[in-house]
Amino acid sequence: MFKKRRTTKVDPNDSIRSVENESCDDIPVEAAQLLSLVQKKLHHTSDLKVITLLNITLFYIENQVDDHEFNRNIIGRLKREEYSTSKQIIHDIAVHDVEKSPDFEHAIIMVLKGSVGIHVQGAKEIILAKIPLNNHRSLSKPENESQVIGPQVGFNESLSTNVSMIRRTLVTPDLKNELFIIGKRTHTAVSVLYIEGLASKDHVSRLNEKISSIQLDGLLDSAVLNQLINDNALSIFPQMLLTERPDRICDGLLNGKIAVLVDGSTMAILCPLSFIEFFESREDYNVRWPIATFIRLLRFIAMLLSVFFTALYVAALTFHYEVIPQALLVPLGESRSRVPFPPLFEALLLEFIIELLREAGARLPTKVGQTMGIVGGIVIGTAAVQAGFTSNILIIIVALGALASFTTPSYTMGSLIRIIRFPILFLAGFWGFYGIMFSFCIILIHLLRLSTLGSPYMAPFYPPRFRDWADSIVRLPFTNTFKRPTLSRPQDKTKYKPDEVN
Incomplete structure (x- = not known):
């Protein structure tokens, strides 16, 4: 109380200093x-x-x-x-x-x-x-979602350009664009697009509420936003699709889905999406329905092959020799006669080498990456067999599993398939077929519990919607797919009349 009071001299002529307060x-x-x-x-x-x-x-x-x-x-x-x-x-x-x-x-x-x-x-x-400086790149082909038949153009980093590409295809006044600004330091523009009178109002309000509630310093890519608006952030399974194809977005909007575009990102988010839709491609609708059905079944079988094939090999050699055909026992025994490791360690070693080659090929320049993948796979595989670290049969099985994982059109789902092989492989090495069945049940229960914008993730199989099976794991003629999928809860359920397309 006895301190001298500090005084401040104020210059009335200093108008600039007063602005600070x-x-x-x-x-x-x-x-x-x-x-x-x-x-x-x-x-x-x-x-x-x-x-x-x-x-x-x-x-x-x-x-x-x-x-x-x-x-x-x-x-x-x-x-x-x-x-x-x-x-x-x-x-x-x-x-x-x-x-x-x-x-x-x-x-x-x-x-x-x-x-x-x-x-x-x-x-x-x-x-x-x-008058902003437009320094974005020109339109080019999609890098990760190539197709033979159909449009050959993908999104770029400009939000206005991406929105205009969608509007150029969907020439309707019902296409609504809601703008959000996210990021305290980046102020990133985010556009939510849907067709008014077609998309579910509940889905739109739920998605807008999630986006408007996001509070973070900066948003740099749509892949980050995709993780923030998922129903279950702890799940390893993608619940929304990341795509760089405008035609895929337009097809989803016509089915009552919602698209989210982020300024500065070449990927758009499409939701809601079921598990089976990650194995579908827009090119499936550009070919005849028997060909599309065969390709979809091939992708689904390839997914199961990639996840369980190596685990079945490890379980059979470790615990269940009786399931191996007698004609294969002799060549299998000869192939493993020089391998000093148990089947589990042998399989993990090869799977790890395959992932190393894949990651190295993805990070190197295109031509160098292709050379690295081909030469590295041949040299390492041949050397591993000659050195007695692995068998010829396991190299074939691991290579088939890796090849099958690349048939999935979605990059995020393909990466997931390559990851979940490892815990299944561990369970197969310790518990055999019981471990594989246990892991399958855990994955299935988890998938049944997942949701995407409040809709069931495993639709149309759970809950069963038999009408939607015509365009799920198979693709029937257009006369059988005139209804929009129930997953989107569209306000207008009919796309067209079957008798008008014949």
């Missing part, structure tokens, strides 16, 4: 105060450019705006005279996307996104002329 939501009327507040907000960044023309102040971030359009349509159009109102400036500049903002925080965010801030002396608002 001013609310960031209010825009100062004086240009000097405004520039001081902008510099303070942007931490005196070196790429902030300021231009003063009489009573007009322009500021923007270098390399974020189109310099050619800025010089021609803004600087070149402003008259060398004093402006009294913002309306006169908007009338003179030749920029089609212009807004007036009385909110300082919003103005700063728009400047960081490629707008030019224009302030008139005495005004309590900032004119925002949006």
Whole structure:
């Protein structure tokens, strides 16, 4: 209580210093105060450019705006005279996307996104002329979802371009686009697209609630958002589809699904999605139905083969020799006669080598990665057999399992298949066929308990919807698939009349 009270001298002529205590939501009327507040907000960044023309102040971030359009349509159009109102400036500049903002925080965010801030002396608002630098790449073929028959174009990193590609296909006023901003530091734009009157209102409200409740510093890719809006974040199974194909998104929207696009990401999210739909491709509808049915059955069998084939080999050699045909016992015994390891260790070694080759091939450049996969597989496989580390039969089994995992159209589901082989392999090595059956039951129970936007993940098999089986693991003619899938809970259940497509 006996401390000397600290006094602060206040300079009434220093108008800039008083801005520091001013609310960031209010825009100062004086240009000097405004520039001081902008510099303070942007931490005196070196790429902030300021231009003063009489009573007009322009500021923007270098390399974020189109310099050619800025010089021609803004600087070149402003008259060398004093402006009294913002309306006169908007009338003179030749920029089609212009807004007036009385909110300082919003103005700063728009400047960081490629707008030019224009302030008139005495005004309590900032004119925002949006001329961002468009430096995104041109459209190209999808890298991970190639197909022979059908469109050969994929999404790029521009949200506006991706939305326009969808609108170019779905020329309907019912296509609705809801915009969200996520990320305290990135302010990433997220678009939720669906067809009004077709998509389920419950699904739309549930998804919008999940997206609007996300609070994080930054969102850089749709794959991150996909993990944040899943019904079960702890599950290893993907519950929403990541795709880079506009035609796949348009087909899902026509079936009553919802699409989510993230600015800066080449992948779009499609939901809700059932387990069996991860093994479907848009190309299945571009070929005759017997061919599509055969390919879908082939993918499903390949998935089972990839997950259980190596585990069955380990279980049979470790515990159940009686299930091996007598004709195979002699060559199998000769192949394993030089192998000093038990079947479990032998299988784990080869599976680990296969995953190493796959990861190395994916990270290296395309041509080098292909060479690494082919040469590395042949050299390592041959050397492992000659050194007695493994048998010829197991190399064939592991190679078939790895090859089968690549038939899945979805990258996330294919990665999942390669991962769940390892715990099943361990259970097969310790408990034999009982371990395989136990792991199968655990996986099946988990799948039956999963949901996607509140809808059952194992539809149309659980709960059984026999009408939807016509376009699930098989694909019947279009006359049998005129109903939209029940999983989407569409408001309009019929796509077309069967008698009108014959």
